[in-house]
Each structure stands twice: as structure tokens, then as C-alpha cells.
Amino acid sequence: MSAAGKRWLSGLGDMDNWFASISTETQLSSEAAYALHSDGFIVLPGPVPGASLAELAHLYDEAVSGAAPDDIKMGSTTTRVRDFVNRDAAFDELYLYPPMLQACCRVIGQPFKLSTMHARTVRPRTPAQRLHADFPSDVRGWPMVGFILMIDDFTPENGATCFALGSQGMEALPASFSLVQACGPSGSLIVFNGSVWHGHGPNLTDTPRRSIQGAYIRRTEPSGETLPARMRPETLDRIGALARYLLTV
Numbered sequence: 001m002s003a004a005g006k007r008w009l010s011g012l013g014d015m016d017n018w019f020a021s022i023s024t025e026t027q028l029s030s031e032a033a034y035a036l037h038s039d040g041f042i043v044l045p046g047p048v049p050g051a052s053l054a055e056l057a058h059l060y061d062e063a064v065s066g067a068a069p070d071d072i073k074m075g076s077t078t079t080r081v082r083d084f085v086n087r088d089a090a091f092d093e094l095y096l097y098p099p100m101l102q103a104c105c106r107v108i109g110q111p112f113k114l115s116t117m118h119a120r121t122v123r124p125r126t127p128a129q130r131l132h133a134d135f136p137s138d139v140r141g142w143p144m145v146g147f148i149l150m151i152d153d154f155t156p157e158n159g160a161t162c163f164a165l166g167s168q169g170m171e172a173l174p175a176s177f178s179l180v181q182a183c184g185p186s187g188s189l190i191v192f193n194g195s196v197w198h199g200h201g202p203n204l205t206d207t208p209r210r211s212i213q214g215a216y217i218r219r220t221e222p223s224g225e226t227l228p229a230r231m232r233p234e235t236l237d238r239i240g241a242l243a244r245y246l247l248t249v
């Protein structure tokens with residue numbers, strides 16, 4: 001076999017090794033895994049220690065205010081800033097959080113990659129978002145896991161994300177369902193099945209509700225924000241092997 005062929009095969013081995021080794025780790029408790037399976041979402045303590053949250057919020061504001069116009073999307077209720085994989089190095093650890101990667105193994109069930117990571121601010125005095133599923137399920141199962149890191153506390157008043165309990169995989173919402181708001185203190189992390197129906201609640205306050213959001217998908221799907229093409233050389237130099245595995249295919 002050619003050297004290139006051997007390299008390709010050994011690269012494939014590395015991929016399977018990452019999936020296999022993440023699958024055997026145990027930082028995601030069985031209770032959390034069960035709740036994700038039955039409810040479609042969970043709220044975990046996030047990867048950032050409490051003492052670093054004010055600094056993270058400051059870096060968020062700096063990144064958002066310094067973003068190029070091309071990276072900013074103003075929706076009807078939220079402002080989204082993409083490319084959080086290439087901003088301050090403090091954001092690099094967010095998509096490597098072991099319990100979240102273990103949730104991906106369980107939900108997606110096959111090798112996966114990061115598809116998007118962006119800031120999303122629900123602007124003050126905005127109505128609730130329409131409930132939607134990000135990625136419908138298919139014959140091969142669940143294609144996506146999403147996450148929302150709370151930069152601010154998520155409260156019933158400021159637009160905390162609402163989930164239709166257990167609605168993952170439904171083609172449409174039934175006439176009656178339980179809508180649950182995922183509230184938590186700053187630093188909490190929502191992990192959800194991308195096929196669950198959800199949307200942010202109304203922001204009734206005068207303050208923006210900030211978050212960092214992302215999605216993991218099957219490695220065989222095209223990346224939502226064309227991450228492999230966007231990766232800057234200086235980012236690739238500072239991140240480790242697992243991050244490169246998640247970002248560059």
C-alpha cells in the first residue's frame with residue numbers, strides 16, 4: 001500500500017479512536033444521560049469555573065463589539081456573531097467539555113464534529129422565538145447535539161430557552177405539550193438533542209441575554225459554518241489534537 005494510503009488509513013483509525021475513547025469516559029452521569037434521552041435536553045454545570053465567568057462575559061462583549069460586519073447577523077429578536085472558534089483562546093475549551101462530548105456519543109451514536117459556534121444575544125424587550133427543531137431525525141437516528149452556555153443567568157423573565165419536553169423526533173408539536181424553561185445561573189450549560197422543539201422565551205427585561213451556542217453533527221455532514229475552511233493558522237497552532245479532530249473535517 002502507498003504511504004498516502006497508509007496515512008489515510010491511520011487517520012481513520014485516529015477518528016475511530018477518539019469516538020471510542022470519549023464513549024468510554026464517565027463524566028456524564030447516567031441520570032443526566034437518561035434525562036437527555038427522555039426530555040431531549042439537560043442543564044449541566046458548565047466548563048468555566050465561577051471565578052472566571054466575569055472575565056468570560058467581558059471577552060464575549062469584546063468579541064461581539066469587535067466582530068466584522070460579515071460575521072454579525074441581526075435576526076428579529078437575536079443578534080448572532082459567528083466564528084467563536086477563532087476568537088479569544090478562552091473560548092477554545094468550551095467545545096471540548098467531556099460531559100458534552102459524551103452526550104454527543106450517546107445521541108449521535110457515531111463519529112461527530114463541531115459544526116457551529118457563535119454568540120447569540122437575545123435583545124431586550126423582544127417576544128418569544130417560534131418553537132422549532134434544528135435538525136430532524138432520520139432513519140439513521142439523531143443527527144445533532146446543540147449546546148447553549150449561559151453568559152448571563154437564564155431566568156423566566158429574560159428569554160431562557162424553552163423546550164417542549166420529550167418532543168425530539170416529532171414531526172410537528174401535538175395539540176398539548178409541556179413547555180419547560182431551561183433556567184440556570186451564569187456558566188450553566190444546556191445540552192440538547194437537535195431534534196427537540198425549542199426556542200428562546202420572551203425577554204421582558206431591559207437587559208440583553210447573552211449566550212455562546214454551538215452544534216455537533218455527524219462527521220459525514222457538511223459543517224454549518226464551513227469551519228474547516230475558516231480555521232485560522234494561529235488557532236490551529238494553539239489547539240490540541242482533539243480540537244483539531246472536531247474542527248477540521
Ligand SMILES: O=C(O)CCC(=O)C(=O)O
Nearest residue numbers: 120160161198199200201
Ligand atoms: O437562544 C436560545 O435560547 C435559543 C436559540 C435557538 O434555538 C435558535 O435560534 O435556533
